[in-house]
Amino acid sequence: xxxxxVFMMGNFAARFPTDRRYTLNHMWLNAEGDSVxxxxxxxxxRLLREVYFLEWSVDAGAAVRQKDEIGAVxxxxxxxxxxxxxxxxxxxxxxxxxxxxxxxxxxxxxAGWLFEMTARAADxxxxxxxxxxxxxxxxxxxxxxxxxxxx
Amino acid sequence: xxxxAVIIFRSPGQDPRKHEMEENxxxxxxxxxxxxxxxxxxxxxxxxxxAAVASLRSVTGPLVVLAWLYPRAIHWTLDRLGIKxxxxxxxxxxxxxxxxxxxxxxxxxxxxxxTIWSLDLRDNDxxxxxxxxxxxxxxxxxxxSANAGPAASxxxxxxxxxxxxxxxxxxxxxxxxxxxxxxxxxxxDFCLFGVYGVDDDGHVVVESPDNCKKGCPACSxxxxxxxxxxxxxxxxxxxxxxxxxxDARKLDLSELFxxxxxxxxxxxxxxxxxxxxxxxxxxxxxxxxLMDALDDAKL
Numbered sequence: 001x002x003x004x005x006v007f008m009m010g011n012f013a014a015r016f017p018t019d020r021r022y023t024l025n026h027m028w029l030n031a032e033g034d035s036v037x038x039x040x041x042x043x044x045x046r047l048l049r050e051v052y053f054l055e056w057s058v059d060a061g062a063a064v065r066q067k068d069e070i071g072a073v074x075x076x077x078x079x080x081x082x083x084x085x086x087x088x089x090x091x092x093x094x095x096x097x098x099x100x101x102x103x104x105x106x107x108x109x110x111a112g113w114l115f116e117m118t119a120r121a122a123d124x125x126x127x128x129x130x131x132x133x134x135x136x137x138x139x140x141x142x143x144x145x146x147x148x149x150x151x
Numbered sequence: 152x153x154x155x156a157v158i159i160f161r162s163p164g165q166d167p168r169k170h171e172m173e174e175n176x177x178x179x180x181x182x183x184x185x186x187x188x189x190x191x192x193x194x195x196x197x198x199x200x201x202a203a204v205a206s207l208r209s210v211t212g213p214l215v216v217l218a219w220l221y222p223r224a225i226h227w228t229l230d231r232l233g234i235k236x237x238x239x240x241x242x243x244x245x246x247x248x249x250x251x252x253x254x255x256x257x258x259x260x261x262x263x264x265x266t267i268w269s270l271d272l273r274d275n276d277x278x279x280x281x282x283x284x285x286x287x288x289x290x291x292x293x294x295x296s297a298n299a300g301p302a303a304s305x306x307x308x309x310x311x312x313x314x315x316x317x318x319x320x321x322x323x324x325x326x327x328x329x330x331x332x333x334x335x336x337x338x339x340d341f342c343l344f345g346v347y348g349v350d351d352d353g354h355v356v357v358e359s360p361d362n363c364k365k366g367c368p369a370c371s372x373x374x375x376x377x378x379x380x381x382x383x384x385x386x387x388x389x390x391x392x393x394x395x396x397x398d399a400r401k402l403d404l405s406e407l408f409x410x411x412x413x414x415x416x417x418x419x420x421x422x423x424x425x426x427x428x429x430x431x432x433x434x435x436x437x438x439x440x441l442m443d444a445l446d447d448a449k450l
Binding site for chain 1: 163
């Protein structure tokens, strides 16, 4: 298997390392012992562009359900709420990314990780599966972007 | 001659372009002998006990305030901190017609005679436009004070920088627009966390802001007058945007990131906040322990 898969967002090549899995809400995850580390996928980061503001609305230790709103990001182009990718308990937020969210852009798959949680059943996708999902998501994203810009 | 106090409230985030604009506006105003300019920490996170608040309260004359918030949110957050005045009209952004209509009939309790102009720094990314608007306000003031006798004194030094006292934590609480609130008490009934109370005059007030559950804007959605603001909420209507118009400045990508349908939102928000609160309050009982044991057994 190659080290990464590539999805073309227009002329931009979004890269997805194959050492991890991905969720429907465009996060990557990687098991680190008992806890699972999450971050934003290159697809999400490309849509946002430069992330300037990151905020969590729950505290570390909070039990969350999948799709609970847990925080928000603001970037040069967009605002977005962030939602829990799975049921579980959030154990730790990345203090580095919180203090300086530009880490998300600089190293989204590494130092720019978001949080760790004990996730019971993360229905995550393998990279190849995520790429297929992106093909449908990309159409929806373009429609949403065009729709909002037209308003 | 009357000195006009201008306060620039800093952005809460790390955006270098925002911080640069704050600095540029301050620098542009520093050379104006008619202006006393100051930089203050993020307005919404200030507490009544903060030194910056005491400095702001000492300004008794007309005041121009710039912040990365909607003008309505700026005005009522200041009001909450005891920095009160009439809303000045700016030419950068028109007032909400909803408020124009009410201006004569409703007046905020204890509103003082001085004027406070609230400018949203997001309205224009050009420093010169904001500075020009401040100078326009200044000219208008001079025209008025020429007829109105001696001016109120301004105790601010020409340029000061107010620091947040202690650790600055990002806060979350509702701000009431008293120009709209009609004391219907819906929020008091709806909120399950005791955020709201009633003052001696029978007006609803945000009595215990720190009881509010971070991220929960549910009371704002139930308020019939749209008088409850959460200045940091990403939905413009809740953050105090004029009217219910869509804020086209930034795209909202929440839907792509997994946002649920809007109709279920208010109830879900309150219930989620309640579930969180109960979890904190309730001691673990034997049933919880049994459930944990079952989980651990991995049957």
